[in-house]
Amino acid sequence: MNLLLLTPEWVVLGVLALLTFFELFQFKDEAFYKKVRNLLQLGGLLAAFAALLCIEPKAGTAFGGTYISDPFAAFFKFIFLLAAGAVIQMSREFFDQRLERSHEFFLVLWVVLAGFFLLVSANDFLVLFLALETVTLGFYILNAYLKNDPVVIEAGMKYFILGSLASAVLIFGISLIYAAAGSTLFPDVRASFVNDPQNPLLVTGALMVLAGLFFKAGVFPFQLWIPDVYEGAPTPAAAFLSVASKAAGFAAILRVLYTVFLPLEDKRALLFGTLALLTLLYGALGALRQTQIKRLFGYSSISHAGYLLIGVAAGREVGVAAILFYLSAYALTTLTIFLVIAIAGRELGSDRIDAYRGLGRRSPFLAGIFFLALLSSAGVPPLAGFTGKFLVLLAAVRQGLTPLALVGSLAVAISLYYYLAIVRVMYFAPPSREEPITLCPASKGMLLALAAALVAAGFFQGPLLGAAEHAAQYLF
Amino acid sequence: MIPASHYLILSALLFCIGLLGILIRRNILSLLLSIELMLNAANLNLVAGAAMHGQLDGQLMAFFVMVIAAAEVTIGLAIAVLLFRRGGSLDTHDIQQLKG
Amino acid sequence: MTQKFLFYFFAVLCVTSALGVILHPKPTRALLLLIVTMAGLSGLFTLLGAYFVAMAQLVVYAGAVLVIFLFVIMLQGIAAVEAPLHQRFRGIYLLPAGALSLGLAAFFVLMLHKMPLPALQMPLGTVENIGKTLFRDYLLPFEWASLLILLGVFAAVSLAKKDDAA
Numbered sequence: 001m002n003l004l005l006l007t008p009e010w011v012v013l014g015v016l017a018l019l020t021f022f023e024l025f026q027f028k029d030e031a032f033y034k035k036v037r038n039l040l041q042l043g044g045l046l047a048a049f050a051a052l053l054c055i056e057p058k059a060g061t062a063f064g065g066t067y068i069s070d071p072f073a074a075f076f077k078f079i080f081l082l083a084a085g086a087v088i089q090m091s092r093e094f095f096d097q098r099l100e101r102s103h104e105f106f107l108v109l110w111v112v113l114a115g116f117f118l119l120v121s122a123n124d125f126l127v128l129f130l131a132l133e134t135v136t137l138g139f140y141i142l143n144a145y146l147k148n149d150p151v152v153i154e155a156g157m158k159y160f161i162l163g164s165l166a167s168a169v170l171i172f173g174i175s176l177i178y179a180a181a182g183s184t185l186f187p188d189v190r191a192s193f194v195n196d197p198q199n200p201l202l203v204t205g206a207l208m209v210l211a212g213l214f215f216k217a218g219v220f221p222f223q224l225w226i227p228d229v230y231e232g233a234p235t236p237a238a239a240f241l242s243v244a245s246k247a248a249g250f251a252a253i254l255r256v257l258y259t260v261f262l263p264l265e266d267k268r269a270l271l272f273g274t275l276a277l278l279t280l281l282y283g284a285l286g287a288l289r290q291t292q293i294k295r296l297f298g299y300s301s302i303s304h305a306g307y308l309l310i311g312v313a314a315g316r317e318v319g320v321a322a323i324l325f326y327l328s329a330y331a332l333t334t335l336t337i338f339l340v341i342a343i344a345g346r347e348l349g350s351d352r353i354d355a356y357r358g359l360g361r362r363s364p365f366l367a368g369i370f371f372l373a374l375l376s377s378a379g380v381p382p383l384a385g386f387t388g389k390f391l392v393l394l395a396a397v398r399q400g401l402t403p404l405a406l407v408g409s410l411a412v413a414i415s416l417y418y419y420l421a422i423v424r425v426m427y428f429a430p431p432s433r434e435e436p437i438t439l440c441p442a443s444k445g446m447l448l449a450l451a452a453a454l455v456a457a458g459f460f461q462g463p464l465l466g467a468a469e470h471a472a473q474y475l476f
Numbered sequence: 477m478i479p480a481s482h483y484l485i486l487s488a489l490l491f492c493i494g495l496l497g498i499l500i501r502r503n504i505l506s507l508l509l510s511i512e513l514m515l516n517a518a519n520l521n522l523v524a525g526a527a528m529h530g531q532l533d534g535q536l537m538a539f540f541v542m543v544i545a546a547a548e549v550t551i552g553l554a555i556a557v558l559l560f561r562r563g564g565s566l567d568t569h570d571i572q573q574l575k576g
Numbered sequence: 577m578t579q580k581f582l583f584y585f586f587a588v589l590c591v592t593s594a595l596g597v598i599l600h601p602k603p604t605r606a607l608l609l610l611i612v613t614m615a616g617l618s619g620l621f622t623l624l625g626a627y628f629v630a631m632a633q634l635v636v637y638a639g640a641v642l643v644i645f646l647f648v649i650m651l652q653g654i655a656a657v658e659a660p661l662h663q664r665f666r667g668i669y670l671l672p673a674g675a676l677s678l679g680l681a682a683f684f685v686l687m688l689h690k691m692p693l694p695a696l697q698m699p700l701g702t703v704e705n706i707g708k709t710l711f712r713d714y715l716l717p718f719e720w721a722s723l724l725i726l727l728g729v730f731a732a733v734s735l736a737k738k739d740d741a742a
Contacts, residue, residue, distance in 0.1 A: 063715060063716040064713055066716055066717075067716060101734070104730050104733060104734035105734070107730060108727065108730050108734075111723055111726065111727055111730075114723065115723070118720065126537055126540060126714075126717055127716060127717060127720075129540075129544075130540060130544070130717050130720050130721065130724070131720070133544045133547075133548075133724060134720070134723055134724060134727070137547055137548065137551055137724060137727045137728075137731075138727055140551045140552075140555070140731070141551065141727065141730055141731050141734060141735065144554075144555050144558065144735060145734065145735075147558050147734075147735055150562050150571075150573065151573055153555070153558050153559055153562060154571050154573055156555055156558075157504060157555055157559060157568070157571065160551070160552060160555050161498075161504070161507055161568070164508075164511045164548055164552070165498055165511065165514075167544075167548075168494070168511050168514035168515055168518070169514075171515065171518040171541060171544075172491055172514065172517060172518045172521070174518070175487075175518040175519075175521035175522045175525065175537075176521060178521070178522060178525045178533075178534055178537065179480075179484060179521050179522075179524060179525035179528060179534075180525075182525070182528070182529035182531065183533070184533070184537070200687045200691070201687075201691070204687070477579070477695065477696060478579060478580060478583045478623070478696065479693065479695075479696075480693040480694065480695070480696050481688045481689055481691055481693055482583065482587075483620070483624070483696075484684075484688050484693075485684065485685055485688050485689065486587050486590065486591070486620075488680075488681060488684030488685065488688065489591055489681055489684075489685075490590060490591070490594055490613075491680075491684075492677045492678070492680050492681035492684070493591070493594045493595060493597075493598060493677070494594070494598070495676070495677050495680065496598060496673065496674065496677035497597065497598030499673035499674075499676070499677065500598065500670065500673055500674075501598065501658065502658060502659075503603055503658045505603040505607075505649065506598070506603050506606055506658065508645075509597055509598075509603070509606050509607060509610050510597070510598055512610060512642075513594055513597060513598070513610070513613065516613065516614065516617055519617070519629075519633075520617060520620060520621075523620075523621050523624050523626045523629060524624060524696075526624070526626065526699055526701075527624045527625060527626075527696045527697060527698060527699065528693060528694045528695075528696060528697075529694065530697040530699050531699055532699050532701060532705055532706060532709045533709070533713070535626045535628070535629045535699070535701045535706065536706065536709055536710055536713075536714050538621075538626070538629050539629065539632065539710075540714075540717055540721060542632060542633070542636060542637050542641075543721045543724060543725070544721075544724060545637070545641065546636075546637075546640075546641045546725075546728070547724040547725060547727060547728040549641055549644075549645055550728035550731055550732060551727070551728060551731040551735075553645065553648045553736070554731045554732060554735040554736040555735065556648075557648065557652055557735075557736050558735055558736070560652060567658070
């Protein structure tokens with residue numbers, strides 16, 4: 001057994017153990033506590049990054065084949081690590097002037113990160129389910145964390161009910177697969193499925209597993225929770241949900257689709273093409289009449305899921321590589337946007353779009369970064385978001401799904417409309433107050449780095465695309 | 477001997493009853509109970525699957541489902557208590573501020 | 577013959593009490609009915625040779641988890657009677673909800689009742705056999721399950737605990 005393959009997980013769990021241990025001392029000095037916590041978390045992120053770099057080129061399995069480490073999983077782990085870093089900074093900004101205790105929020109964040117790591121490395125349905133539950137249960141807590149705010153609790157309740165329903169459907173699907181195949185290991189299930197592709201137990205089980213994963217990824221018709229939860233949940237939780245949960249959902253969908261549910265291959269384009277169309281239109285049209293900025297990005301994230309589904313419908317190495325690139329670009333863009341929302345939400349005291357009036361004059365830096373991220377999210381060249389959309393639509397055209405690609409391009413035009421509405425409010429509406437907004441250096445640095453990455457990934461796609469193509473190969 | 481399909485049919489019935497419960501109940505506690513029903517249906521499938529294949533794996537998986545159900549109940553109850561402290565109502569229709 | 581009788585007895589017990597769980601307007605009564613369902617399931621597990629799972633179902637699931645559930649409901653006094661079914665939703669909603677569940681149930685019954693499935697054998701789910709498999713083949717899930725329990729603790733500490741500061 002090769003326990004070293006799990007080094008990134010060990011590091012994350014180690015940081016969690018240290019942070020939890022550290023709680024025991026109950027420091028009276030809150031500033032000192034925060035300083036130690038920040039150092040610990042920064043060190044943990046760097047250590048996990050180093051561990052990932054060492055593990056990345058190796059491919060292998062551990063724990064009797066239930067855990068798999070390959071560049072495909074490692075690619076996603078880099079995304080999760082990036083998301084965790086940005087979300088930790090976001091949480092510091094978010095809890096800065098609030099009275100609520102933030103201690104457990106950070107602890108749960110690390111548990112969720114460990115769950116994400118295991119999720120993309122699962123090679124067994126039971127491990128997949130356990131990892132998914134770690135993530136989901138963690139998000140139940142994060143989404144309901146501000147317990148004195150009725151809106152937050154409502155969001156937490158909605159996510160809880162729909163999330164546990166999705167988990168129940170998923171485990172029932174897994175139990176059907178187990179009853180038919182006699183094993184939950186991915187290779188074994190694949191062997192049974194290929195032997196007997198018409199087995200109704202396996203087909204029903206596969207569809208129920210996919211339905212459970214669609215919930216995490218926010219795919220139509222399992223997307224209903226997204227706008228409410230994004231609006232109500234604490235901003236860092238919403239950001240983590242929108243970047244990492246979506247990435248993990250698509251990682252799991254791709255993994256089971258290509259390593260287990262091979263007999264579904266001939267229906268894949270039809271199934272995912274239809275879902276892509278509906279998800280895309282729901283997200284794009286729903287976003288048009290929103291007045292609350294987090295809700296708007298809830299709808300926008302649904303429409304991003306639509307583009308990712310186009311990639312799944314296109315399929316093969318090209319489609320998967322396009323999805324990986326898209327997800328990285330989406331992670332950079334969305335994290336920038338939510339970091340701005342976390343800071344602006346605290347300074348402006350509201351998440352309504354009206355409250356952003358005159359942000360361009362109060363903080364040209366914040367507004368400029370936000371403008372850039374919005375353009376990338378809409379898919380304006382030469383930013384990273386554009387390259388991602390271009391690759392996905394190109395893959396669709398190559399696989400003969402031109403109508404789907406056309407709808408995708410149409411949705412870009414719609415999204416440009418609602419993003420530019422925000423820009424108009426920021427730059428052309430008179431501000432309600434004049435005093436400038438000052439940023440802490442850590443946030444400023446992180447925003448600059450994210451924005452630079454957005455531009456760089458747009459201009460020089462080579463390295464990222466190369467990594468995505470390399471990772472995609474390991475799925476086949 | 478009882479055929480295996482009887483067990484699977486029974487478990488499917490329990491699952492559908494749980495699903496119906498989710499659709500027709502509005503109290504968050506009752507919703508939690510319906511979810512428990514669905515998880516138990518999965519457990520029955522797993523144990524029956526273990527008997528069909530003559531292995532123990534399905535029985536072990538049933539344990540993990542129990543652990544997850546227990547953790548889910550804890551968190552669900554915590555959220556229910558929060559809701560109750562806020563407004564006193566656990567009815568999902570009374571809790572509708574997020575819309576649009 | 578006894579097996580057949582026991583199976584149908586437990587099956588009917590499970591289905592009727594499960595229907596009670598979703599139809600009874602009082603959450604506390606519904607919870608007690610769920611404990612009956614669990615007891616029936618535990619009987620079925622015994623018939624399938626899963627002795628340890630059957631015990632755990634009774635002692636841990638029905639005995640501990642659901643009783644704690646009941647405790648919290650009673651202590652916090654959060655059990656509210658739900659409105660009767662016909663006032664809860666508009667009829668137009670109940671129709672597709674019922675059709676969906678019934679349709680799914682019919683689909684499963686039609687799919688399963690003619691399916692050729694292997695005959696049941698009885699793997700002996702005794703403590704010894706279960707323990708050996710658990711710590712040999714299921715080490716990773718077993719250890720990982722502790723994280724889920726930890727999350728339950730975090731939820732209790734961060735959500736359910738009353739603020740002393742505020």
